[in-house]
Amino acid sequence: MRSLYLVALLACLLLQGCGGGAQEAAEEAPPQADAQGRITLSQTQIQNLGITTIAAKPADAVPITGLPALMTVPLSASTEVTLPYAGVVTKVLVDEGQSVSKGQPMLRVQSREAVAVQAELARANAEAGLAQQQASRDAQLLKEGLIAQSRSQESAARAAIARASVAQASAQLAQLRPARGGVPGEFELLAPQTGRVLHRAVKPGQSLDALASAFTLLEGDELDVEFNVPLSLREAVTPGLTVQLPGGVQAKAVAVGGDADTGAQGLRVRAQVAPDAGLLPGQQLEVSLHLAAPNGALQVPASAVMQHGEQHLLYVREGNLWRGVKVTVLGGDGRVSIVQGDGLKAGAQVAASGGNLLKTMAPVE
Numbered sequence: 001m002r003s004l005y006l007v008a009l010l011a012c013l014l015l016q017g018c019g020g021g022a023q024e025a026a027e028e029a030p031p032q033a034d035a036q037g038r039i040t041l042s043q044t045q046i047q048n049l050g051i052t053t054i055a056a057k058p059a060d061a062v063p064i065t066g067l068p069a070l071m072t073v074p075l076s077a078s079t080e081v082t083l084p085y086a087g088v089v090t091k092v093l094v095d096e097g098q099s100v101s102k103g104q105p106m107l108r109v110q111s112r113e114a115v116a117v118q119a120e121l122a123r124a125n126a127e128a129g130l131a132q133q134q135a136s137r138d139a140q141l142l143k144e145g146l147i148a149q150s151r152s153q154e155s156a157a158r159a160a161i162a163r164a165s166v167a168q169a170s171a172q173l174a175q176l177r178p179a180r181g182g183v184p185g186e187f188e189l190l191a192p193q194t195g196r197v198l199h200r201a202v203k204p205g206q207s208l209d210a211l212a213s214a215f216t217l218l219e220g221d222e223l224d225v226e227f228n229v230p231l232s233l234r235e236a237v238t239p240g241l242t243v244q245l246p247g248g249v250q251a252k253a254v255a256v257g258g259d260a261d262t263g264a265q266g267l268r269v270r271a272q273v274a275p276d277a278g279l280l281p282g283q284q285l286e287v288s289l290h291l292a293a294p295n296g297a298l299q300v301p302a303s304a305v306m307q308h309g310e311q312h313l314l315y316v317r318e319g320n321l322w323r324g325v326k327v328t329v330l331g332g333d334g335r336v337s338i339v340q341g342d343g344l345k346a347g348a349q350v351a352a353s354g355g356n357l358l359k360t361m362a363p364v365e
Contacts, residue, residue, distance in 0.1 A: 090186055114185065228267060
C-alpha cells in the first residue's frame with residue numbers, strides 16, 4: 001500500500017504539481033533505471049521531488065549512543081574514615097556536603113578500647129622515660145670505664161624498644177583525641193585529610209565495631225562516570241577515548257575492564273569528568289562513547305540512510321545520475337550516521353532527503 005502511494009506521489013510531483021505543467025512534463029521523459037540501476041533526473045525534477053544533497057565527510061569517530069551510566073567518585077580521590085576502636089557514637093559533628101580540614105573533629109565516640117590504648121600509651125611513655133635515663137647513665141659510666149660495653153648496649157636497646165612502644169601506641173591514637181568537656185572515655189574522631197563529606201554512615205547512639213566506616217571524604221571536585229559497552233567492542237575500546245555526557249559535557253576514558261561484568265555481560269569503562277560538570281555522585285544518565293573511526297568511514301546525515309532488508313542503503317548523485325549504494329552503519333547519534341560502502345568516498349553527494357522516492361524509482365537488489 002505504501003509503495004502504491006509513493007508511486008502516485010512520485011507521478012504527481014514529476015508532472016509539476018498535478019496541474020498546469022503537463023506541457024513541461026511531456027518534454028521530460030519519465031525517469032527509467034538503466035542497466036546499472038541508475039536514473040537520470042533533471043534539476044526541475046529534483047526540485048519537484050524535494051531531493052536535497054549533502055557531501056559525505058570523513059568520520060573522525062564512531063559514536064556509540066544510549067549507554068546507561070553512573071556518576072561515581074574517583075578511586076584516588078575518596079577516603080573512607082573508619083573508627084579505629086569499637087564504641088558508641090555520642091555526637092555527630094559534621095554532615096554530608098560539609099567541607100572539613102585535616103585534623104578537624106568529625107565525630108565523638110565513647111570507647112573502652114580507646115581508654116585502654118590511652119592507658120597503654122601513658123605506661124609506654126613512663127617506661128620509655130626510665131629506659132632513656134638508664135641508657136644515658138650507662139653511657140656515661142661506660143665513658144668512665146666503670147661498666148662493660150655490653151651493659152651499655154643492653155640499656156640502649158631497652159630504651160629503643162620503649163620508644164617503639166610509644167610510637168606504636170601514639171599511632172593507634174593518632175586519629176583520636178580526648179573530647180574537651182566530654183564524659184570519661186569520650187574521644188573525637190579526626191578528619192585524616194581535607195575534603196568534602198560525601199557520605200555519613202553514623203548517627204548518635206549507634207554502636208560501631210572497630211574499623212567500621214563512619215564517613216566517606218571526597219578530595220577535590222572531580223568525578224568519574226562508569227558504564228558498560230558491548231563485549232563485541234572490546235578490541236576498539238581503549239583509554240583516552242572521548243565520552244559525551246548530556247549538556248555537552250565531555251569525559252576521557254581512563255580505565256577499561258579486563259573481564260566481563262557478570263550482570264550486564266558488558267565491558268566496564270571508567271571515564272574522568274571535568275570538575276565543573278555540575279553532576280553529582282550516584283546520578284544516573286546516558287552517555288555516548290566515541291570510538292576511533294576505521295579507514296574509509298564517512299559521516300552522512302542520519303536521514304540519508306534507509307533500511308534495506310537486513311542492510312542499509314543511501315543514494316548518491318553523480319552529475320544528473322543517481323544510484324543506490326549499500327552501506328554498513330558503524331554507529332551514529334540520531335543526527336548523523338557513520339557508514340562504509342563500496343565505492344563511497346568523501347565528497348560524494350548523498351541524498352539527505354527524498355531517498356524513499358529515489359528508492360522507488362531506482363530500486364537496489
